Amino acid sequence: MMNRRMLFHLGLLGSAGALLSWPALRAATGRASALRPVLTPFLDRLPLPPEPHALDWAPNQLPFDGLDPEASQFVDPSQVQGKATFYRIVSEVRKVKFHSQLPATEIWGYRDGNLPPGQSWDFVLGPTFRRPLSNHNRFAGTIVRHENQLPSVQEHRGFGEPVTTVHLHGAHAPSRFDGFPADITLPDGSLFKPTFERGGHFDYAYPLLDPGFLTDGNHGAHVERPSTLWYHDHFLDFTGPNIYRGLAGFFLVHDNPVPDPDDPFRAALLEHTRDTGDETNAAGAPFALQLPSGDFDVPLVLQEKTFGLNGELIFDVFNTDGFLGEQFLVNGMVQPFLPVKRRKYRFRFLNASNARIYQLFLADRNGRSYPMTQIATEGGLLSRPVPRPSFLLGMAERVEVVIDFSKFPHPDFTELYIENRLLQDDGRGPDGKFERPELAARGTRLLKFILEEAVPDPSLVKAELRPFAATTALELSFAPVRTFVFDRTKGQWAINGKFAGDLSRVVASPRLEVGEIWRLINKSGGWWHPIHVHHEFMRVLKRNGRLPFDGTGRDFGQSLERDGLARKDTVVLGPNSEVEVFVRFRNYLGPFVFHCHNMEHEDHAMMARFDVV
Amino acid sequence: MAQPCKRADSFLPPPWADPTRRRFAAAVALGLWAVHGPVLGAPNALPPGRADFPNVLLRNQDGKTVRFYDDLIRGDHTVVINFIYAQCGDICPMTMANLARVQELLGDRLGREVRLASISIDPIHDSPVVLKAYAGHFGARPGWQLLTGRPADIDLIRRTLGVYERDPAKDQDKTQHTGMLVYGNQARGRWSRVSGLADPRRIFDSITRWI
Numbered sequence: 001m002m003n004r005r006m007l008f009h010l011g012l013l014g015s016a017g018a019l020l021s022w023p024a025l026r027a028a029t030g031r032a033s034a035l036r037p038v039l040t041p042f043l044d045r046l047p048l049p050p051e052p053h054a055l056d057w058a059p060n061q062l063p064f065d066g067l068d069p070e071a072s073q074f075v076d077p078s079q080v081q082g083k084a085t086f087y088r089i090v091s092e093v094r095k096v097k098f099h100s101q102l103p104a105t106e107i108w109g110y111r112d113g114n115l116p117p118g119q120s121w122d123f124v125l126g127p128t129f130r131r132p133l134s135n136h137n138r139f140a141g142t143i144v145r146h147e148n149q150l151p152s153v154q155e156h157r158g159f160g161e162p163v164t165t166v167h168l169h170g171a172h173a174p175s176r177f178d179g180f181p182a183d184i185t186l187p188d189g190s191l192f193k194p195t196f197e198r199g200g201h202f203d204y205a206y207p208l209l210d211p212g213f214l215t216d217g218n219h220g221a222h223v224e225r226p227s228t229l230w231y232h233d234h235f236l237d238f239t240g241p242n243i244y245r246g247l248a249g250f251f252l253v254h255d256n257p258v259p260d261p262d263d264p265f266r267a268a269l270l271e272h273t274r275d276t277g278d279e280t281n282a283a284g285a286p287f288a289l290q291l292p293s294g295d296f297d298v299p300l301v302l303q304e305k306t307f308g309l310n311g312e313l314i315f316d317v318f319n320t321d322g323f324l325g326e327q328f329l330v331n332g333m334v335q336p337f338l339p340v341k342r343r344k345y346r347f348r349f350l351n352a353s354n355a356r357i358y359q360l361f362l363a364d365r366n367g368r369s370y371p372m373t374q375i376a377t378e379g380g381l382l383s384r385p386v387p388r389p390s391f392l393l394g395m396a397e398r399v400e401v402v403i404d405f406s407k408f409p410h411p412d413f414t415e416l417y418i419e420n421r422l423l424q425d426d427g428r429g430p431d432g433k434f435e436r437p438e439l440a441a442r443g444t445r446l447l448k449f450i451l452e453e454a455v456p457d458p459s460l461v462k463a464e465l466r467p468f469a470a471t472t473a474l475e476l477s478f479a480p481v482r483t484f485v486f487d488r489t490k491g492q493w494a495i496n497g498k499f500a501g502d503l504s505r506v507v508a509s510p511r512l513e514v515g516e517i518w519r520l521i522n523k524s525g526g527w528w529h530p531i532h533v534h535h536e537f538m539r540v541l542k543r544n545g546r547l548p549f550d551g552t553g554r555d556f557g558q559s560l561e562r563d564g565l566a567r568k569d570t571v572v573l574g575p576n577s578e579v580e581v582f583v584r585f586r587n588y589l590g591p592f593v594f595h596c597h598n599m600e601h602e603d604h605a606m607m608a609r610f611d612v613v
Numbered sequence: 614m615a616q617p618c619k620r621a622d623s624f625l626p627p628p629w630a631d632p633t634r635r636r637f638a639a640a641v642a643l644g645l646w647a648v649h650g651p652v653l654g655a656p657n658a659l660p661p662g663r664a665d666f667p668n669v670l671l672r673n674q675d676g677k678t679v680r681f682y683d684d685l686i687r688g689d690h691t692v693v694i695n696f697i698y699a700q701c702g703d704i705c706p707m708t709m710a711n712l713a714r715v716q717e718l719l720g721d722r723l724g725r726e727v728r729l730a731s732i733s734i735d736p737i738h739d740s741p742v743v744l745k746a747y748a749g750h751f752g753a754r755p756g757w758q759l760l761t762g763r764p765a766d767i768d769l770i771r772r773t774l775g776v777y778e779r780d781p782a783k784d785q786d787k788t789q790h791t792g793m794l795v796y797g798n799q800a801r802g803r804w805s806r807v808s809g810l811a812d813p814r815r816i817f818d819s820i821t822r823w824i
Binding site for chain 2: 238389404428490
């Protein structure tokens with residue numbers, strides 16, 4: 001029987017309610033293998049994986065042998081029309097520290113394959129790409145060769161499957177480079193084999209061109225630019241455990257402030273060159289937003305993991321509701337700290353947890369919360385900044401905020417926290433509903449900011465970010481409507497009543513360039529499903545029959561998503577929810593997928609294929 | 614200087630529901646559960662092994678005794694488990710007919726590299742004799758066993774494999790039992806699921822992935 005003395009021996013009594021969660025209690029009761037380490041928060045600094053090193057190359061000397069033929073279409077070997085940038089990323093087994101009180105943990109991770117001699121990669125996260133958009137030049141894109149150096153399928157023991165296919169989440173890229181989850185036969189009879197195992201590789205071409213380039217008469221929808229992307233494994237049925245083992249990294253993009261001098265349409269780019277990634281605007285772009293950049297532009301990925309006493313990763317292969325970990329990590333470190341200057345910062349939040357939904361607050365040590373300024377979603381910058389008291393973050397969603405630490409003067413403030421207050425006890429989803437989730441008065445502190453000195457701050461948050469018009473009534477009137485019901489029946493996930501999760505079957509064939517309305521419906525009471533559509537951003541038209549949240553009226557933290565303000569690549573369906581979105585697939589034909597981003601749902605058939613035709 | 618969010622914005626709870634207290638109570642309650650309840654199904658550091666699976670006794674369609682772990686799970690082969698009952702109207706016959714097609718695709722790998730196990734969730738009614746007839750209906754060859762046993766033991770198997778509903782009423786509703794096939798290889802510590810109604814080729818590809 002559990003008593004107070006046992007709690008004391010576990011070192012839990014002093015650390016009060018926040019730490020007193022049931023997994024820790026179970027540590028005293030279960031068998032030896034169920035013992036769990038108790039970790040002190042805020043001992044370790046937030047890891048910030050650097051950029052990968054580009055492979056330099058001379059004209060007509062491509063850095064890769066046997067470059068994928070379709071990727072070659074985005075490379076001019078002579079470099080006359082433009083110079084593509086090449087990277088090598090290796091997925092491998094390595095040991096990393098998740099917390100200074102934990103022994104090193106064996107993980108699967110992406111590594112910069114072009115590290116200078118003597119340098120090692122001790123991050124669980126892959127390198128953070130920071131790439132400029134290609135403006136109008138298809139030969140100025142990014143080529144990434146992913147190599148698999150994981151154990152073979154035969155050698156590997158334990159959860160996860162060491163077969164890989166890499167999805168650049170949020171990218172507008174040809175089907176071949178989208179990280180399709182399985183090998184399939186294409187409609188023309190040819191075999192499409194995007195997955196690769198130990199010793200294999202796959203070349204990914206990311207043109208980073210605006211959707212609609214050279215087809216819409218305006219050389220691309222310059223306002224439809226993402227800012228925070230991430231890359232992760234997407235192997236069919238095993239995405240959850242593979243990402244849990246570590247196969248994920250950031251891919252940030254910004255507007256290229258230096259247009260190609262030979263570009264006849266460069267004038268059209270001028271007013272769209274805003275998010276240049278340089279707060280000083282050294283290039284003198286007239287519309288540059290001068291958002292915080294460099295050291296003050298910080299990507300933050302939230303994940304959860306469970307560790308054994310030897311630091312080993314623990315996963316429940318039999319949990320298909322959704323796996324919740326016992327420890328909260330930011331950028332691959334358990335509850336880290338980040339020293340900050342008293343000035344503005346741009347934080348790019350990504351939820352890469354398997355099944356945890358967060359509602360995040362900026363709080364002081366007494367639990368008082370302070371507003372943050374949201375500037376972006378998955379679909380890039382908002383039309384205008386929106387002050388938020390808190391924000392919901394479903395799996396795979398991104399929210400970017402600016403926090404101005406100069407508003408927190410010394411000595412009243414020496415530290416602040418990012419705190420998750422959403423109540424969630426199992427993988428089905430949090431308590432409450434999307435419009436008003438249930439919150440704890442005091443949540444779990446995920447990240448601690450230690451406030452340092454004030455410094456000059458050239459960055460700005462302008463009243464207008466990247467304005468764009470909502471979809472017109474005329475466009476909507478021509479749009480075909482498709483309905484997708486996400487359901488659970490007979491113990492299985494289903495889309496429109498079909499259980500198969502079979503990617504040889506096509507559930508929808510939207511026509512290229514033709515906008516469609518998709519009704520995404522979740523009829524179940526307790527389950528939450530964040531729905532991710534590959535390839536293009538969604539414009540959210542309606543949620544439960546009403547206009548979606550646009551930051552006006554009472555703010556319960558629900559996702560900012562109204563068309564004309566935000567674009568989305570992942571839409572959270574709360575219990576009994578119906579969301580209507582507009583989506584138009586441009587430029588690239590072929591198979592893509594949409595799926596629930598609760599990774600255990602995704603891995604158990606809550607995924608379907610659509611072919612753009 | 615930064616102003617804290619107004620009370621209304623910071624979602625302070627009404628005085629009658631102190632969530633910290635509630636969480637504490639929940640934690641204690643779960644703690645008690647952990648003392649008395651089963652530890653089965655808990656996430657484990659190692660590939661699932663003997664300690665994770667109940668070694669309960671089952672009986673197959675020929676009346677032979679089958680130990681769940683020792684005879685079915687243990688070893689370097691793939692085991693495919695689904696749950697059925699003979700009086701089930703729709704999903705079971707469809708799944709079983711599908712498994713019969715998978716059986717054909719497996720050829721002589723059945724029993725050697727892949728074992729099929731269809732476990733009854735109505736074991737009181739589904740005696741070995743009933744299951745023998747049911748197996749015959751789908752042409753089950755050796756290597757495809759239909760199993761019955763004590764209801765509590767079969768419940769334990771379902772819970773171990775995570776094949777249950779958290780809602781107890783729904784969990785007891787036989788017509789809502791899972792149509793998923795749970796498949797795995799114990800020696801390699803790999804487990805996954807595939808829909809029993811998927812294309813037989815998709816099922817075949819999944820369950821032979823480690824061979």
